[in-house]
Amino acid sequence: MAELRKVAIVGSARIPFARAYTGYAEEGNLTMLGAALGGLVEKYNLRGEHIGEVMAGAVLSHSRDFNLAREASLDAGLSPRTPGTNVQIACGTSLQAALALGAKIAIGEIDSAIAAGTDTVSDSPVVFGDKFQHRAINLSRARTTGEKLKAFKGFNLGELTPVAPSTQEPRTGLSMGQHCELMARQWDISREEQDALALRSHQNAARAYDEGFHDDLVVPFAGVLKDNNVRADTSLEKMATMKPAFDKQSGHGTLTAANSTPLTDGAASVLLASEDWARARGLPVLAYLTLGQVAANDFAGGEGLLMAPTIAVSEMLRRSNLTFADIDLFEIHEAFAAQVLATLKAWRDPDYNRVTLGRDTPLGEIDPDRINVRGSSLAYGHPFAATGARILGLTAKSLATSGKQRALISVCTAGGMGVAALVERAA
Amino acid sequence: MAQMQTPNVQMPPSRAFTFHLDFEGLGWLTIDVPDAPVNTLSRETLAELAGIVTALEEMASSGELKGVVLLSGKDSGFIAGADITEFDEMSDPGVLRAALDRAHGLFDRIEALKVPVVAGIHGFCLGGGLELALACHYRVAVNDDRTRLGFPEVNLGIFPGFGGSGRSIRQAGPVDAMQIMLTGKLLRASPARRMGLVDKLVRVRDTLRWEARKAVLQARKSSPAPFTKRVMALGPVRGYVANKMRAEVGRKAKPEHYPAPYSLIELFEQHGDDWRAMKRGEAERFIPLMNSNTSKNLRRVFFLSEGLKKQGVRGKDKPVFRRVHVIGAGVMGGDIAAWCALRGMGVTLQDLDMERIKPALDRAKALFRKRLRSKTEIDNAVARLEADVTGKGLARADVVIEAVVENLEIKRKIFAEAELKTRPGAILATNTSSIELERIAENLTAPGRLIGLHFFNPVAQLPLVEVIRSRFNADADIARGAAFALAIGKSPVVVKSAPGFLVxxxxxxxxxxxxxxxxxxxxxxxxxxxxxxxxxxxxxxxxxxxxxxxxxxxxxxxxxxxxxxxxxxxxxxxxxxxxxxxxxxxxxxxxxxxxxxxxxxxxxxxxxxxxxxxxxxxxxxxxxxxxxxxxxxxxxxxxxxxxxxxxxxxxxxxxxxxxxx
The missing domain is CATH 1.10.1040.50 (N-(1-d-carboxylethyl)-l-norvaline Dehydrogenase; domain 2)
Structure with a gap:
């Protein structure tokens, strides 16, 4: 087999992230994803261009959007010859897409690709309960009046109660927040630590905005020009007044609306390519996507729903013979402040390293000044499937502009999974 | 694209149209007028269409043609109207009469084709373009922000002359049709559909052809306006309606200055209950309007305003304006900031303290409520306008507009700081109306960067922005200023720095x-x-x-x-x-x-x-x-x-x- 090719990150484009039911109340996944891809098309002059493959997904999705990636690619003005694949691994969706596409570029199957994700809570699919749904299907298949009537046998009005989409874990029945409360208890993460991390995320993100870091990463959409969750003026005092959001009764609750990500609408995309493809078009190479890893843990057995990134990162570093000391920037997706803090604590914990990660020496401490230096999801918000692409785009630009060498990305997902990636500076 | 069939009938050569017959017997007729940014219906184009329609008639009667779909090959839209540049040559009533009769005859023949004719509309479908679409049997349009249908003729001192007066009444009913013809108001896709000008909406342009194909194969035919609408043109009601229309028009235009709307109302009063008669009566009233001084002058004004839109910077150097920093939250500064935010810019509005900025934000909110449709749109506009007491918006601004008190020293200080803090390409502009531009600019390191952008009160209503040129400015500085004015939907006129400027x-x-x-x-x-x-x-x-x-x-x-x-x-x-x-x-x-x-x-x-x-x-x-x-x-x-x-x-x-x- 021929030698693997390098996977260049050309750049990224995303629409501003908006808290649910605000700026994008009238939009949907297709228009949002189309706009994010349109941002790449504008920025890198891709109108009518045949891209090897677009891979994208949404966690909350209407059945009509079964070909979301393909439809959005056409809306964005890419060549009709550009295939689009829907993928989905909860909050890891667009990072996983980038890894899959990176592999295809590396082996020479394609020369260019777009990894993307979108999510909206404001336009989430609301359906009837199972019982009524089956009646409706039986009704549509019924031929005779008798059969049609039979479809409604035993009907009661309660069946018409619409069911909103749920982000509960099907296996445990707990929400993500409730799971993260358990992680905070298990790893002894205090409310104060969580609030401090959230504050820093907002401050870092606000500074990045003021410095104009996002000016060429964020494209206006539907009259929204910037993320509306970033709060430059928040404070520990304000955060301290918030009540627990998930554990309202036990008195132990530490997760609040301030140290958890809000429900968010948004879409993000990253353009990947072989070096030759980028060079031939005079496009930049900001960084290389060099490694990836997806992992899962026994969350149903009690390992902590959002702890799988510890494994993904550990495995990835093992494969590359790197240690934390070799990493200049850490992009650890902040689903909850407690999730980040528990992860960091686990990497320092000798028992956890030995038992769960199979390491005799703990991965160890990370310099806090290397973590989420431009803020993360607590500040920007977290449209589930879009977050990976947001982070990857931000990371590539950070490396290109900062002179740092190597960045590590870690994203936790529902279902006890985690996706990690390594990004290295170009030249 | 569907496999091509060779029609047995010879298609005449055409510059503006392409035609192909597919294996299902559908004829795909695409208009793409060469060397023009938009499609217009010139005499030449209409003559070509007449030849094509003759061929279509033969193909329809031979049975090889199942239907026709009319589409535009241009991104800009369907058809923007008749070719106004030809209007002056039509001053001879005989020439004009013949041209109108030819167009009427052509559109009638399209309507009389034995097979379904469907128009697929995206972007602009105006004037003669809409009249042509209305002569088709069914209309599909793209439901996006760019679609606009309407009759802007009245702004040129005339009214629809290709049968549109009658056909629009037939489809939309007398009240709605007369309303759009009398005001020249352009409709988006949804209201046009509600009004009955369009039969079906699709999400994207790709879908036009597929919905149109379905319409042809099912021989769909647009239904005329229902009786509940038509009743407004029946018997004595019509006279009453006509008088209401006269009163409405009278509030804006006097008959001795603007005869066209009054003439259209008279036509309606005569024939509003019979669309064919209305159509037949068009020409007789249209000809004197076209030859009136009013129409000649309005046509010239139209071309001049189109000329203003061609100023600015084009091509790949075309600047992108996203962020505007306005200094001074008084009446002018505040209203300029609000206008820029309304038009989609991110705006930082700077003044000494929040008390001074607050009233401007309140006025802005009132403007957004008036001009925007939904709560989300209003909220997003509110979010685009930020109070900025510390002036942090300066560093990232694409345009800086100063609108503080008329005090030379204060203005000089503001621009000395702005010159240091803004990025080099940002426009520096003053809204001064009484201080000579050169005196504000002369102490700057690059005095050519400062231009004047003179807005008029009330900003939201007056379309003009005087782009003031000092002796330091280069053409490029002024062009960028004009480009910005255009980007916020204003009409820039370049004026030399001189007391009072022009207005x-x-x-x-x-x-x-x-x-x-x-x-x-x-x-x-x-x-x-x-x-x-x-x-x-x-x-x-x-x-x-x-x-x-x-x-x-x-x-x-x-x-x-x-x-x-x-x-x-x-x-x-x-x-x-x-x-x-x-x-x-x-x-x-x-x-x-x-x-x-x-x-x-x-x-x-x-x-x-x-x-x-x-x-x-x-x-x-x-x-x-x-x-x-x-x-x-x-x-x-x-x-x-x-x-x-x-x-x-x-x-x-x-x-x-x-x-x-």
């Missing part, structure tokens, strides 16, 4: 002249009525009250016309009776309206009005002679947009040339 300079002698007459005993109501009778949108005394007597006085002084201290004008100012904003000026103001007394009779009001505007016309001529504006054309469009000067007269310079002012 204030020509307005002031006219207003002061009228004030002097009133001081000498003339009746102010009569003065104002005379100006309106001449064709001004508002009389000069009412205008002075609206602008504010204090503002009028300071502009007058700057132009070397000090107000006599013993005048009524000076006394009103001394008593803080400053006009509309204080509730009392020359007039008493109640609920934003001047309380006016009876107008004393006058044998020739319009003649008096013409006398009143003499100073304005004279001043315009001097401004052109001194090179304040580059040409008569720019002076005319600038004064029309800046003062509302009678568009049907074509502006002050044209009116003087025609001996009408």
């Amino acid at each position: 204030n300079r020509v307005l002031m002698p006219y207003m002061l002249g009228a004030v002097q007459r009133v001081e000498a005993g003339a009746n102010k109501e009569q003065i104002d009525a005379a100006a309106v009778a001449f064709g001004m949108p508002m009389g000069p005394i009412e205008l002075m009250d609206t602008v504010g007597l204090d503002v009028g006085k300071s502009v007058a002084e700057e132009l070397g016309n000090p107000v006599a201290p013993d005048s009524q004008f000076a006394r009103l100012i001394a008593d803080r009776k400053l006009g509309r904003k204080t509730g009392q000026g020359f007039y008493t103001w109640s609920n934003g309206k001047a309380v006016k007394g009876e107008v004393p009779p006058h044998p020739d009001l319009a003649g008096l009005g013409r006398e009143l505007v003499q100073p304005l016309v004279n001043a315009t001529a001097v401004a052109v002679a001194e090179g304040v504006v580059a040409s008569d054309d720019l002076a005319d469009i600038g004064v029309i947009y800046g003062t509302g000067f009678a568009p049907f007269l074509g502006g002050p310079m044209q009116a003087r040339k025609d001996g009408r002012a």
Whole structure:
């Protein structure tokens, strides 16, 4: 087999992230994803261009959007010859897409690709309960009046109660927040630590905005020009007044609306390519996507729903013979402040390293000044499937502009999974 | 693309149309007028279409053609209308009559085709383009932000002349159809669908052809307006409706200035219950309108305004404007900031403290509520406008607009700082109306960066922005300023830095002249009525009250016309009776309206009005002679947009040339 090719990150484009039911109340996944891809098309002059493959997904999705990636690619003005694949691994969706596409570029199957994700809570699919749904299907298949009537046998009005989409874990029945409360208890993460991390995320993100870091990463959409969750003026005092959001009764609750990500609408995309493809078009190479890893843990057995990134990162570093000391920037997706803090604590914990990660020496401490230096999801918000692409785009630009060498990305997902990636500076 | 069949009938050659017949028997007719950014229906294009329709008729009767789909090959849209550049050549009534008869005959033949004809519409579908679409049997349109349907003819002093008056009434019913023809208002896809001008909406352009194919195969035919709508044109109701329309139009346009809407209403009154008769009656009324001075002048104004849109920077250097930093949250600064935010810019509005910014934000919110449709749109606009006490928006701004008090030192200080803190490509602009641009610019390291962007109050209503050029500016600086004005939907006119620029300079002698007459005993109501009778949108005394007597006085002084201290004008100012904003000026103001007394009779009001505007016309001529504006054309469009000067007269310079002012 021929030698693997390098996977260049050309750049990224995303629409501003908006808290649910605000700026994008009238939009949907297709228009949002189309706009994010349109941002790449504008920025890198891709109108009518045949891209090897677009891979994208949404966690909350209407059945009509079964070909979301393909439809959005056409809306964005890419060549009709550009295939689009829907993928989905909860909050890891667009990072996983980038890894899959990176592999295809590396082996020479394609020369260019777009990894993307979108999510909206404001336009989430609301359906009837199972019982009524089956009646409706039986009704549509019924031929005779008798059969049609039979479809409604035993009907009661309660069946018409619409069911909103749920982000509960099907296996445990707990929400993500409730799971993260358990992680905070298990790893002894205090409310104060969580609030401090959230504050820093907002401050870092606000500074990045003021410095104009996002000016060429964020494209206006539907009259929204910037993320509306970033709060430059928040404070520990304000955060301290918030009540627990998930554990309202036990008195132990530490997760609040301030140290958890809000429900968010948004879409993000990253353009990947072989070096030759980028060079031939005079496009930049900001960084290389060099490694990836997806992992899962026994969350149903009690390992902590959002702890799988510890494994993904550990495995990835093992494969590359790197240690934390070799990493200049850490992009650890902040689903909850407690999730980040528990992860960091686990990497320092000798028992956890030995038992769960199979390491005799703990991965160890990370310099806090290397973590989420431009803020993360607590500040920007977290449209589930879009977050990976947001982070990857931000990371590539950070490396290109900062002179740092190597960045590590870690994203936790529902279902006890985690996706990690390594990004290295170009030249 | 479907596999092509070779039709047995010979298609005539065409520059604007391509045709292919597919294996299902569908004929795909695409209009793409060469060397033009938009499709228009010139005589040549219509002649080509006539030849094609002959071929289609043969193919339809031979059975090889199952239906026709008419699409546009241009991104800009379907068809923007008839080719207005040809209108002047049609001044001979005989030539025009023949051209109209040919177009009517052609559209009737399309309608009479034995197979379904479906129009697939995206982007602009206006005037003659909409008339052609209405002659098709079914219409599909893209439901996006860019789709616009309408009849803008009335703005050119005419009305639809290719059968659109009758066909639009047939499809949309008399009230809606007349409303869009009388106002020239352009409709988006959804309202057009609700009105019945369009039968089906699709999400994207790709889908047009597929929905159109379905329509052909199912032989769908658009249904005419239901009886509940048509009843408004029946029997005595029609006369009543026509009178309501006359009253409505009368509020905006006088029949002696703008005959077209009145002529259309008469046509409706005659034939509104019979769309065919209405269609037949079009030409007879259309021909004199087309030959009227009003229409000639309005056509010229249209071309001049199109010319303004061609200013700015094109091609790959076309600047992108996203962030505007406005310094000074007073009436002008605040309203400029609000306007920019309304038009999609991210705006930071700077002033010394929140108390000064707050009223501007409140006014902005009121503007957004008035102009935007949904709560989300309003909230997003509110989010685009940020108060900025510390001036942090300066560093990332693409455009900086200063609108603080008229104080040279303060302005110099602001731009000295702005020059340091902004990125090099950012536009630096002042909204000053009385300080010479050169004096603000001269201390800058790069004085050529500073331009003037002179907005007019009320910003949301007046389309003109004077782009002020100092002797330091290069063409590129001015072009970028014009590009920005266009980006926020304003019409830029480049004016040399000179006292009063263009608009204030020509307005002031006219207003002061009228004030002097009133001081000498003339009746102010009569003065104002005379100006309106001449064709001004508002009389000069009412205008002075609206602008504010204090503002009028300071502009007058700057132009070397000090107000006599013993005048009524000076006394009103001394008593803080400053006009509309204080509730009392020359007039008493109640609920934003001047309380006016009876107008004393006058044998020739319009003649008096013409006398009143003499100073304005004279001043315009001097401004052109001194090179304040580059040409008569720019002076005319600038004064029309800046003062509302009678568009049907074509502006002050044209009116003087025609001996009408």
